Amino acid sequence: MRRSIQLLTLQYVLVVAEEGSFLAASTRLNMHHTALSRRVRDLELSLGVTLFDRHPGGVRPTAAGERFLANLRRVLTDLDGTLSMVGQNGRGETGHLSIGIDAPLPACGYVDAVVAFARDRPDVDVRFTEASRADLHSGLSSRTIDVVIAHGFDRRGATETLPLWRDRIVVAMAAEHPLAGRKKVELADLAQETTLINSQSMEFGTMCGIGTDAVPSSIVRHDVSRSSLLNLVRKGIGVTLLPESDVASLIEGVVSSVLTNKNRSVRLRYDAYWRSDSSNPVSGAFVALLRATYQQD
Known part of the structure; x- marks a missing residue:
């Protein structure tokens, strides 16, 4: 049954409930009211339940319809949130970012850039890892560290570098x-x-x-x-x-x-190091910020 019900039809049902009539809903949806009425009737037949009581002034949800609409709104809200989260992940706007450093944090001149990045993307969990160079190389290789910022750091384990x-x-x-x-x-x-x-x-x-x-x-x-x-x-x-x-x-x-x-x-000179084959979209967004902040024309 789920495969035969289109998401668009479910959205139509919500509009009908909001407008209180097929005519008003069809005007809002820019479609003929008989086609809209037929879509809703087909859905009711598929579900085996009447969602709306029809009357001369329009329609009103039945008791079963009220329960259906309440659950439908919740499901569609969750779906919108999921789709938004996926989109943000793809743009590097949510997720995690691990930054490796080889010196105490107060000595790092890029802290302001990291703070700006974290403020612009509050859904990103930014973590610092202060470690030996050997551990930073290992972290890049194992992808537990996304970006290393250090001086005199060789490129072992990294495929890209940016002078800062x-x-x-x-x-x-x-x-x-x-x-x-x-x-x-x-x-x-x-x-x-x-x-x-x-x-x-x-x-x-x-x-x-x-x-x-x-x-x-x-x-x-x-x-x-x-x-x-x-x-x-x-x-x-x-x-x-x-x-x-x-x-x-x-x-x-x-x-x-x-x-x-x-x-x-x-x-x-301090440089940023990262893997070009990283699967973490957040690291790409952070590197883009570093380029915009530090790269000279």
Whole structure:
């Protein structure tokens, strides 16, 4: 029976109920009233129930008709919602988005873009994953991470990349350090300094404009958090390098100066990485926003 009943006929029934007559309903539907009356009568015969009492002034739903119409409205409302959800999914307007990062979130310059994306698409569940580069590569390969945003990240596991922005590098040092107070610190000035890094620190080889011969000779890696590393800097054990966007995270007693190489600011480039064969339409919508926000003509 369900296959023989057309959705259009069910919609006609609702219009008849709303208008209270076949004539008024046929005018609204732009069809002949006898054809409309015949469609409704055929439906009643298929269901084995009378939906409308006919009278000289028009029609009124029977008790069975009232129950049928109430259920029909609910079903059609659910159907509209389902179709709308499917359409939104196809346009990347609902669903989930997993963003992989390799540094603490406050240091990421694209946070505003993510916030704008989340506000424009409230049905999207946005999740951040801060992990090692090996885990980010694994996440891209397994499709548990949709987009990775990082610096110096190789394309293993990703097939597409988009340059986003360049962040100036600063030297963080104790307030009593001899270099403190300068607006700029030359890379050559770090030759005799101990530079502290951790698992989240940038690699010198990834910095734009710095060759291997310019890398400071004394680099000490500590398996500690960013805050612990800054505490070591505050104690005068060494200096460390940070993206300028992370300066707000400096603790009391630690100051910063812009790092330069031959009087030119040293900048770190951040890129977005994703799989072109991703089946998640939301990631495509997010990448489109990144292109519109960061891509230069």
